[in-house]
Amino acid sequence: MPKLKIEDLARIRDQARRSTLLREGAGRVKIIVHLGTCGIAAGGRNIMAAVLRELEERNLEDVLVSTSGCAGLCSREPMMTVEVLGQAPVKYVDLTEGKVREIFAEHIVGGRIAERYALAVGSERAM
């Protein structure tokens, strides 16, 4: 192990921060993949894999991914909700891996809602 310089310390911090940020529950964007029985049956797990792949490839550090159960709209699965900090959550429906890629480019990185895939902006409040 080579001796650290001050810049190395900052580099290690930035690399390792992605994981600890997730543990702090802090992030600019939160993606919720709906993985109820219906979501899984409709291919939700592949959507989850695609989301994780995008995160990896784009090296996004401020995006949290979590899962939820059935959103009550089984016919439109697979679904995911994208929530940019300070904005209303957006539900995307009838997803494919290709659509996930586009949503990442436009909404999560670009900041414009990919309206053609969005079901509705806003959602009912849980709890």
Next chain:
Amino acid sequence: MPYRVHCMVCAGTGCVSNRSLDVREALEREIRKRGLQEEIQVVTTGCNGFCAVGPLMVVQPDGIFYQQLTPKDIPYLVEEHFIKGRPAQKLMYTPPEAPSPIPRMSDIPFFKHQRLIALRNRGLIDPEKIEDYIARDGYQALVKALTRMTPEQIIEEITRSGLRGRGGAGFPTGVKWRKVREASGEPKYIICNGDEGDPGAFMDRSIFESDPHSVIEGMLIGARAIGARHGVVYIRNEYPLALERIQIAIQQAREYGLLGENILDSGLDFDISVTRGAGAFVCGEETALIASVEGRLGDPRARPPYPSEYGLWGKPTCINNVETWANVPPIIMHGADWYSQIGTERSKGTKVFSLVGKVRNTGLVEVPMGITLRELIYDIGGGIPGDKKFKAVQTGGPSGGCIPAGMMDQPIEYVAPDGKREARDYLDLPIDYESLTDVGSMMGSGGLVVMDEDTCMVDVARYFLAFTQDESCGACTPCREGTKLMLDILNRIVEGHGTMDDLRALEEIGWVVKQTSLCGLGKTAPNPVLTTIKYFRDEYVAHIEAHKCPARVCRELNTYRIDPVICVERGHGCGVCRRECPEKAIFGEKNQPHRIDPALCKKCGVCVDVCHFNAVIVE
């Protein structure tokens, strides 16, 4: 690929003894079985604090808190939470009076009122990975101290922050650092006091276990400030996990060049060695500790000279407590102004307490100085279990005292920060170094034992005195002989042979031991006795004059009898007590009232435990 979920499994000493490592193993197995190992990471952390409900795990990023886990729960948990995406309610925590479980850790009252500075990384990092510490801005305070601050400025910052020693006495840390810096003699040494021998205390152990690098970074900053090249971490041999984690951390810091020569190219040379303590309480006292590090018998010596002038190997030595060191990096990082706005007028920052005894939520808490006992015991601690009445709280461990609940009609005078005086119920007294001393107790290292109506205060005093008496090193007469005399008297009183003269003698000897002992052990050992006599004199008198223990704890003083009505009507004279009594002191026939022969009864209490109908009455 990044993980989407982190399972933070507690592997603090409490959870490990409840088999949290088996839970972790089951979790890892199940995750592999379900093919989720690319998505879900299992992280082992130090003590989360809420030991009462361990083994526990927090699932991030959502902060879902699972408790009292067993390996059997894991398949269900994985299926529900990670496959179906709905957190498993039945494994969550439900407070006693609450209608439903609380999913998120941050919403649980035990955590809500805490403020984490010394324990800032607890539950968030793997203590065996230096990268995890670095990710949370670890060693950035060191960078600041090395590149942008002179030693003078560091000391000034620590002084202005108001940080005081967390090892018991509360001495201002910046003042101590300056003394050592200005003392003549080279080399200078730094010591981290991790002896922590008070029964029931586990604050320092937990810092080592959950965040060892915070201590190392604090010591590095201290080394730059006072000009030391060598540091010693003193830690009990009985704390194997803490020992292992600090050793791993030191090794990693060395590999990264954060310990050793020319650290971060700054010209600072500093390294740390570990000394294992043999586990005597008196070895926590600074002069005894230094003797023990030097390989001599761990006996205290008279001060002055203080270690700041004449310490390890006769050189100027800065000795601070574990928690004190862990507070240093955040102060340097965020500044004295930030730190000093937390707390009270004379006690700044936070304090870690181990909350134990008759309180629902036992565990480790870090709270701002100035929090009230009421908030600690009721809001965080969840109050007293059962329908029992709150009786007293003991602070400061064997050196501290008991503060009674029944001071409602004798409010104590509280001097507000602005100098205004007001009368307050002591439960609403802001806790800090001074206020605890004012009521005859002390902060000590942060042990907090809650007692209810079933606690006998004479017995408590005897328990602590038996501890200090046993731990007295014997070097000075008042402590050696005085504590022995006091313990003899207390033993007589709990056995029902005490006299009122004994009680007077107890107080007198107590004051002599306090005033004439050589070291802090003897100077404080009488505190539990003196405060209980002061606040619970009635109980002592009841033991002496009525031969009764009001809390029915002191076995010798109890008498046992069987309520004939309950025995027949509810128990139908079942006779369990008669069969189980080791002294054959119980007589009776089936369906008839049973009776205890007081001449034969040896007061063992077995009959009380075995009677299903609560027919045996203790008086």
